[in-house]
Amino acid sequence: MENSSTAENLDDNPLSAEPGLKGADYVVRVLASRGINTVFGYPGGAIMPLYDALYNSPVEHVLCRHEQGAGMAAIGFARASGKTGVCIATSGPGATNLVTALAEAMLDSVPLVALTGQVPTTALGTDAFQEVDMLGMSLSVTKHSFLVSNVEELPEILEQAFQLANSGRPGPVLVDLPKDVLLASCASDPSSNAVADTQPVALPWNLCEQARELISQASRPVLYAGGGVGMANAVEALRFFQQKTGMPSVLTLKGLGAIAPDTTGYLGMLGMHGTRAANLAVQQCDLLVCVGARFDDRVTGRLEGFAPDARVIHLDIDPSEFGKRRQPDVALSGDLNILLPALAVKAPCEEWLKNCEAMRYEFRWRYDAPGETIYAPALLNTLSQQLPDSTVVTCDVGQHQMWVAQHMSFTRPENHLSSGGLGTMGFGLPAAIGAALSRQKQPRQDDLVICVSGDGSIMMNIQELSTARRLNLPVKVVLLDNERLGMVRQWQSLFFEGRHSETVLSDNPDFPALAQAFGIPAQTILHRHEVDDAIQTMLNTDGPYLLHVAIDAEENVWPLVPPGADNHNMLEDI
Amino acid sequence: MIKLDVMAINRQAVIERILRVVRHRGFHVCGLNMPTNTGSADVQVELTLERAGYACKTPVDQLVAQLIKLVDVVQVEQRS
Numbered sequence: 206m207e208n209s210s211t212a213e214n215l216d217d218n219p220l221s222a223e224p225g226l227k228g229a230d231y232v233v234r235v236l237a238s239r240g241i242n243t244v245f246g247y248p249g250g251a252i253m254p255l256y257d258a259l260y261n262s263p264v265e266h267v268l269c270r271h272e273q274g275a276g277m278a279a280i281g282f283a284r285a286s287g288k289t290g291v292c293i294a295t296s297g298p299g300a301t302n303l304v305t306a307l308a309e310a311m312l313d314s315v316p317l318v319a320l321t322g323q324v325p326t327t328a329l330g331t332d333a334f335q336e337v338d339m340l341g342m343s344l345s346v347t348k349h350s351f352l353v354s355n356v357e358e359l360p361e362i363l364e365q366a367f368q369l370a371n372s373g374r375p376g377p378v379l380v381d382l383p384k385d386v387l388l389a390s391c392a393s394d395p396s397s398n399a400v401a402d403t404q405p406v407a408l409p410w411n412l413c414e415q416a417r418e419l420i421s422q423a424s425r426p427v428l429y430a431g432g433g434v435g436m437a438n439a440v441e442a443l444r445f446f447q448q449k450t451g452m453p454s455v456l457t458l459k460g461l462g463a464i465a466p467d468t469t470g471y472l473g474m475l476g477m478h479g480t481r482a483a484n485l486a487v488q489q490c491d492l493l494v495c496v497g498a499r500f501d502d503r504v505t506g507r508l509e510g511f512a513p514d515a516r517v518i519h520l521d522i523d524p525s526e527f528g529k530r531r532q533p534d535v536a537l538s539g540d541l542n543i544l545l546p547a548l549a550v551k552a553p554c555e556e557w558l559k560n561c562e563a564m565r566y567e568f569r570w571r572y573d574a575p576g577e578t579i580y581a582p583a584l585l586n587t588l589s590q591q592l593p594d595s596t597v598v599t600c601d602v603g604q605h606q607m608w609v610a611q612h613m614s615f616t617r618p619e620n621h622l623s624s625g626g627l628g629t630m631g632f633g634l635p636a637a638i639g640a641a642l643s644r645q646k647q648p649r650q651d652d653l654v655i656c657v658s659g660d661g662s663i664m665m666n667i668q669e670l671s672t673a674r675r676l677n678l679p680v681k682v683v684l685l686d687n688e689r690l691g692m693v694r695q696w697q698s699l700f701f702e703g704r705h706s707e708t709v710l711s712d713n714p715d716f717p718a719l720a721q722a723f724g725i726p727a728q729t730i731l732h733r734h735e736v737d738d739a740i741q742t743m744l745n746t747d748g749p750y751l752l753h754v755a756i757d758a759e760e761n762v763w764p765l766v767p768p769g770a771d772n773h774n775m776l777e778d779i
Numbered sequence: 780m781i782k783l784d785v786m787a788i789n790r791q792a793v794i795e796r797i798l799r800v801v802r803h804r805g806f807h808v809c810g811l812n813m814p815t816n817t818g819s820a821d822v823q824v825e826l827t828l829e830r831a832g833y834a835c836k837t838p839v840d841q842l843v844a845q846l847i848k849l850v851d852v853v854q855v856e857q858r859s
């Protein structure tokens with residue numbers, strides 16, 4: 206939630222409106238009045254007035270080294286803190302470089318406000334230097350977008366932008382700011398009206414009663430929860446519901462952390478790389494209670510074969526998810542903090558819970574792989590056990606991402622930042638920077654941030670090592686180097702007859718030397734016996750660090766539900 | 780043929796936004812009618828749609844649910 210306390214103190218605020226203030230100053234005053242003290246961006250021609258207004262302002266601007274880095278850092282900031290992420294770019298190439306971050310925020314429902322420079326209104330539509338129709342480009346990757354065509358519109362548009370980014374199902378909002386609008390005089394004060402919370406809506410008792418009835422009759426129920434739980438600040442409500450109903454639980458990639466890992470009947474992640482226990486339980490269940498999740502194709506496998514015997518209760522803030530992939534028997538849209546307690550009735554499922562616990566034990570992870578090469582799942586598990594609970598772990602996309610989800614433990618969803626919907630390589634490092642900034646406390650007491658990356662992904666936003674160094678952030682990169690685009694290589698091995706087309710990265714740079722060139726200490730490890738010491742060195746080093754870990758090029762992620770298969774037909778190491 | 784009446788607030792790019800959602804969610808515009816409205820706060824759009832081949836099973840309700848999520852769309856009704 207945003208800190209609105211500064212809004213009430215506007216009179217004491219040195220940024221309170223004075224004659225001579227411009228549109229750009231107004232934008233900065235809005236940020237300050239909303240308690241947004243950190244923004245991420247990269248300057249350029251059209252946005253220069255805003256950078257001028259940021260100069261000496263109380264809003265800290267973090268200069269990233271690529272606009273995509275700035276966008277992803279703002280997302281990391283938002284996801285790790287629950288606040289709004291703000292990123293800034295200039296017109297044309299600066300703005301187009303933000304597009305992937307907008308799509309990322311769209312698919313993972315992250316409250317993000319992007320402020321982009323634009324050519325002056327007088328030059329709009331003339332193919333002016335660095336003019337891109339950013340409003341047009343934003344339509345498919347934002348929840349909403351605005352082109353401010355007159356400074357008088359600025360107050361209302363900014364108000365709406367922040368409100369929309371955070372309301373209902375959160376998402377990205379873009380505000381395109383022509384240079385003359387930023388330079389036009391604008392002496393009004395940001396309104397100090399706190400955004401009205403959505404009015405509590407009366408619960409649809411009928412539907413609640415139907416849901417309670419389904420739960421109280423289910424002998425094999427499963428709770429299936431996703432990223433919506435964390436976004437709604439409903440972790441406690443979900444845990445209360447789970448305890449009261451007594452049902453086993455599974456989580457999506459984005460839900461990890463919403464149920465504490467040691468909870469009885471918690472079976473881990475479901476879906477393509479989920480645990481065998483989670484997938485088998487869902488396939489066998491008679492009732493699936495889907496909370497803040499959306500039956501994504503990575504979760505369901507073959508949709509028609511997913512949880513074939515289950516009745517479905519679906520709870521989500523966004524009613525367009527109901528029936529989009531799976532028809533629910535009861536669907537309830539609203540605040541999970543209100544819905545979940547209203548449905549918390551005991552399910553008659555003690556036997557089933559025991560069965561699920563037995564499955565969890567039977568299919569527990571094993572870390573006894575033979576040999577001296579470093580086994581990535583074991584390394585991640587060892588690392589996870591040594592981290593304080595408040596640590597944030599970000600990751601990139603590929604095999605290492607799935608190993609993080611499988612082998613590291615999370616007690617809060619905001620501590621596991623993974624690019625879920627878009628699956629964006631290059632997310633991990635800038636997201637870690639944003640997360641670290643959002644968790645700054647006392648010097649040396651900041652929350653630690655681990656970024657687990659792959660040798661392919663890290664190169665997509667490697668320039669952000671510079672940002673981590675500049676700010677001396679406690680971001681520790683664990684780079685799992687298989688000299689491959691591992692996840693694609695795995696699919697080529699399994700489903701394309703081993704034709705490894707363009708997935709060999711044996712000419713990677715010397716990663717420790719590269720880190721050191723950015724002023725970041727680094728170390729390579731090649732053998733299993735080096736792991737413990739290397740982890741200690743990394744954790745004991747102040748500021749950023751890169752641990753370069755050589756792993757087997759042929760290692761695969763197991764289990765795997767192959768494309769088009771039902772979730773109980775998982776492939777295992779063979 | 781599917782007929783939808785869309786009522787929306789007459790703001791920046793509202794028609795583009797509606798048409799984009801229609802296309803992306805698997806429908807094809809075969810008719811579009813929008814009365815001239817200068818200076819009015821609302822726009823009324825009548826859409827006549829077909830399903831694109833890949834969306835042959837998508838219920839119209841799904842399209843309506845996506846359209847209503849657009850910030851400026853106020854109401855969507857299906858006409859028989």
Ligand SMILES: Cc1ncc(C[n+]2csc(CCOP(=O)(O)OP(=O)(O)O)c2C)c(N)n1
Nearest residue numbers: 603604605628630659660661662690691692
């Ligand atoms: C920006 C982007 N481009 C391409 C892909 C497709 N892709 C998914 S995983 C992957 C390989 C990732 O390799 P690496 O980062 O080394 O991780 P590994 O799988 O080896 O752990 C690729 C190319 C993607 N997800 N994102």
